[in-house]
Amino acid sequence: xxxxxxxxxxxxRNLGVIESxxxxxxxxxxxxxxxxxxxKTMVLTALSLILGGKSESEKVRSxxxxxxxxxxxxxxxxxxDQLIDLGAELEDGSLLISRTVTSDGKSRINLxxxxxxxxxxxxxxxxxxxxxxxxxxxxxxxxxxxxxTLDTFAGHAALVQKVMTLHSQFGEMDExxxxxxxxxxxxxxxxxxxxxxxxxxxxxAPTLDELAQIEIELIRLNNVDELQQAASExxxxxxxxxxxxxxxxxxxxxxxxxxxxxxxxxxSLAENLGDALYAIQEVVGALHRYLAAxxxxxxxxxxxxxxKSTISSLIKKFGEGIDREIAFVGLFSRxxxxxxxxADLEGGxxxxADLEGELARIxxxxxxxAHELSQSRxxxxxxxxxxxxxxxxxxxxxxxxxxxxxxxxxxxxxADFMSHGLxxxxxxxxxxxxxxxxxxxxxxxxxxxxxxxxxIEVVLADLNxxxxxxxxxxxxxxxxxxxxxxxxxxxxxxxxxxVIVVTHLAQVAVWADNHLVVRKSxxxxxxxxxxxxxxxxxxxxxxxxxxxxxxxxxxxxxxxxELLEMVKKSxxx
Numbered sequence: 001x002x003x004x005x006x007x008x009x010x011x012x013r014n015l016g017v018i019e020s021x022x023x024x025x026x027x028x029x030x031x032x033x034x035x036x037x038x039x040k041t042m043v044l045t046a047l048s049l050i051l052g053g054k055s056e057s058e059k060v061r062s063x064x065x066x067x068x069x070x071x072x073x074x075x076x077x078x079x080x081d082q083l084i085d086l087g088a089e090l091e092d093g094s095l096l097i098s099r100t101v102t103s104d105g106k107s108r109i110n111l112x113x114x115x116x117x118x119x120x121x122x123x124x125x126x127x128x129x130x131x132x133x134x135x136x137x138x139x140x141x142x143x144x145x146x147x148x149t150l151d152t153f154a155g156h157a158a159l160v161q162k163v164m165t166l167h168s169q170f171g172e173m174d175e176x177x178x179x180x181x182x183x184x185x186x187x188x189x190x191x192x193x194x195x196x197x198x199x200x201x202x203x204x205a206p207t208l209d210e211l212a213q214i215e216i217e218l219i220r221l222n223n224v225d226e227l228q229q230a231a232s233e234x235x236x237x238x239x240x241x242x243x244x245x246x247x248x249x250x251x252x253x254x255x256x257x258x259x260x261x262x263x264x265x266x267x268s269l270a271e272n273l274g275d276a277l278y279a280i281q282e283v284v285g286a287l288h289r290y291l292a293a294x295x296x297x298x299x300x301x302x303x304x305x306x307x308k309s310t311i312s313s314l315i316k317k318f319g320e321g322i323d324r325e326i327a328f329v330g331l332f333s334r335x336x337x338x339x340x341x342x343a344d345l346e347g348g349x350x351x352x353a354d355l356e357g358e359l360a361r362i363x364x365x366x367x368x369x370a371h372e373l374s375q376s377r378x379x380x381x382x383x384x385x386x387x388x389x390x391x392x393x394x395x396x397x398x399x400x401x402x403x404x405x406x407x408x409x410x411x412x413x414x415a416d417f418m419s420h421g422l423x424x425x426x427x428x429x430x431x432x433x434x435x436x437x438x439x440x441x442x443x444x445x446x447x448x449x450x451x452x453x454x455x456i457e458v459v460l461a462d463l464n465x466x467x468x469x470x471x472x473x474x475x476x477x478x479x480x481x482x483x484x485x486x487x488x489x490x491x492x493x494x495x496x497x498x499v500i501v502v503t504h505l506a507q508v509a510v511w512a513d514n515h516l517v518v519r520k521s522x523x524x525x526x527x528x529x530x531x532x533x534x535x536x537x538x539x540x541x542x543x544x545x546x547x548x549x550x551x552x553x554x555x556x557x558x559x560x561x562e563l564l565e566m567v568k569k570s571x572x573x
Contacts, residue, residue, distance in 0.1 A: 006468030006498035007129065008094060010050070011070040014061035016042040017520065021531045028513030029494035032502045033542060040502045040518050044131075044472050047071065049099040051129060052122035057105040070098040073128050076467065086120065088112025097121060130466040132453060132474060140427055140449060141441035147425040149456060150404060153463060154380035159373050160420060166366040167419045173359045174414070180344050180352055191345050194338045197318050201335050204314050211328055214308050221304070224296040231291050239284045246284060249277040367411055370421045374408040377423055381406050384459070391455035395489060396482030397448065399433040402440075450474050451486060458493050468498045483507035484566075491572050506546035510563040515539050540564060 012021045023043065034040050042059075046069040049055060060067045075083065075095045088095060089112045098110045109116055111124075139145040151160055183190050220227065238245050256270040311328070318334070319327030344351050381404035389401040405426045409416035416422055428437035429444050429452065437443075444452065454474055474486065487508040493499050494513065503509055515534045534542055543560035544553060 007047075007071060007073055007470075007500065009072040010043065010046055011068075012043070012046045013068040014064040015046055015067045015069060016059055016061060018042050018046075019061065021518075023516060023531050024533070025498065025500060026514040027498055029491050029511055030498070030500045030514045030516065031509045031512035032500065032516045032518065033504070033509050033546060034518035035520065036504070041472070043518070044470065044502060047129070047131070047470065049101065050097050051125035051131075052109065052118040052120075055099070055101040055105070055107040057101060057103055060101055060103045064103065066100055066102045068098065068100050070096060072096055074467065076127065079124065079127055083112060083124075086111060086116065087114035088116075089114070128466075129468045129470060130457070131470045132457070132472070140444075140452060141439070143425055146404065146427045147420065147423070149460065150377055150381055150384060150406075150425055152460060153384045154376060155463075156373065156376065156380075159369065159376065163366065163369045163373055163421050164419050166362060166369055167417055170359065170362045170366055170414065170417070173355065173362060176344070177352060177355050177359060180355070183345060184348070187345050187348070191342055194342050194345075198335065198338050198342070200314060200318065201331060204310055206311050206314070206328075206331075208329070208332060211308070211311055211325075214304050214311075218301070218304050218308065221297065221301045224294060228291065228294055231287055231294070235284065235287050235291070238280070238287075245280050246277060249273055249280060253277060363414060366417060370417060371408075371411060373421045374406065374423050377406045377421075377425065381425075387459045388452070388455050391458050391489065392452055395451040395455065395485045396480075397431060397451060400429070400431045400448070401437065402452065403428040403437045447482070451482070454486065454489055454493075458489055461493055461496060466497060468500065469493060470500045472502045474501065474503075479505065480507070487511040488570065488572070491567075491570075495572060504546065506543045506560065506563060509546060510539075510543060510560075510567050512539075515542070517542050536564075 006027075007025050009025065010021075010023045012018050012023075014020075021043075032040050032043060045059060049067075049069050050071040073095050075090060075093055080090065083090065083095060095112050096110075097112075099107070100109075101107045107118075109118055109121055111121060151157070253270055253273040256266060256273065260267060260270065312324075314331065315324055315327050318331060320330055321327050344355070347354070385402050385404045392400050392402065405428055407424045407426065408422040411417065411422050427440045429440040429448070430437040431444070431448060440449070440452070451474075454471070457469060471490065474490070483505045484507045487505075487510065490499055490501055490508065491511040501508060501512075509515060517532060517534055519530045519532075521530055540557060540560045543563060544550070544556035547559055548556035550556060
């Protein structure tokens with residue numbers, strides 16, 4: 001069994017009914033249970049906040065100033081460099097994400113100890129955790145979700161990217177030709193306008209980082225006297241005939257050399273003195289070199305001021321926008337585009353014909369790639385629908401089946417093409433043998449949608465594993481044998497990934513590798529002592545409570561024991 005490390009721990013303070021809680025999650029199947037209103041949902045709310053979700057100040061516990069939620073995640077190897085670039089610190093391969101929300105609605109998020117943005121954390125969230133609540137089953141009705149699921153299963157990333165690139169190239173070329181035809185009536189005027197800019201830009205011939213470098217050098221030249229005085233004063237204090245820091249440090253180190261090897265602590269201090277001596281000598285030498293090179297050059301100062309004025313005039317005349325730096329950078333793009341536009345306009349009808357030939361070539365490539373993608377999608381859909389149907393039938397829906405319908409447009413007209421190809425992809429469902437499948441959002445109940453979503457995750461888990469899957473209300477609308485089978489498939493998914501499930505069904509909870517229960521105290525709040533991992537004996541009591549509402553019921557206790565024994569004897573594939 002290869003279980004990915006995922007969510008290791010959540011710490012919560014002052015969120016809803018939760019006064020304080022620290023919850024440790026383990027590899028495998030983690031199940032969270034408890035009475036209605038005990039705070040199970042608040043755990044998922046905390047996780048949503050940690051992963052950059054929308055904050056709501058009303059969730060801050062009444063009477064407190066702020067809510068704090070922190071999650072510790074094991075980090076996949078491929079994310080380490082990205083996190084370091086963002087300034088995050090990792091501890092033993094784990095990442096802390098902390099979210100604070102105040103009662104007046106202010107919110108902050110930290111990534112590995114470094115302040116971050118909700119957008120950046122949200123981008124990372126998909127690499128760390130896959131969250132499914134009952135509301136997320138609505139994605140099954142979205143063509144985008146169904147199509148991307150099919151493409152993920154079929155490994156279409158490169159082909160989809162090719163279609164997207166060609167579709168973009170076709171659109172840009174088509175627009176270029178349309179604009180060229182439009183400009184033909186004002187051809188001479190447009191060429192004159194473009195040529196004026198190109199001539200002015202060429203005469204100045206700026207470089208991309210020149211303006212910033214001029215600013216830096218002007219500051220230095222305008223402050224030569226002050227810089228010279230500061231550097232000279234530093235040298236006077238650090239290195240003169242009367243006193244030298246280097247000589248003092250050298251003497252101190254020599255004094256310690258007489259007792260070298262007699263005390264490791266003093267040897268370490270002597271080594272530190274040596275390092276300090278080397279550093280001081282380097283700085284003193286650098287200050288001497290700095291002063292030697294520092295020169296008030298009036299001619300250089302005048303040249304830079306004139307150069308800055310020339311570039312500023314170019315920006316003022318041809319730049320776009322109020323931000324001078326952005327306007328300056330935009331001139332370089334404009335120069336590239338203007339050269340191509342002049343070539344287009346000077347070419348006249350011949351140039352249009354050339355571009356139309358290029359457009360036809362791009363269209364042919366786009367058509368070939370899109371039709372190849374359609375055929376591959378149709379073939380993959382037959383395999384994927386059978387695999388999902390097999391999973392769904394194992395979830396106590398023996399007569400159910402799914403169909404993935406790929407409906408391509410003809411492709412005869414450029415308007416038929418979309419950025420993702422020619423296809424509309426639909427998910428059809430039937431729960432009755434022999435019935436014609438219909439759109440899933442019209443024919444499936446909430447419970448059936450939840451199980452279909454679970455089936456898709458199980459099928460895709462081997463292809464695109466996520467470290468942690470979190471399910472809330474995946475068992476909504478099911479019970480009895482169906483609930484047992486939902487638990488069995490969650491257990492199967494947990495063979496390769498960490499799975500966390502919030503449930504109210506005993507038939508699901510019995511499959512847990514780590515069973516956590518949330519209880520309210522007599523005061524109506526949840527504290528650290530009220531979120532506990534259950535022992536084997538304690539589990540039978542909690543399962544009995546979930547079955548009958550009475551943990552001391554002998555009948556319910558016996559049923560609970562039977563369910564737990566059934567799990568022990570089950571073989572999970």
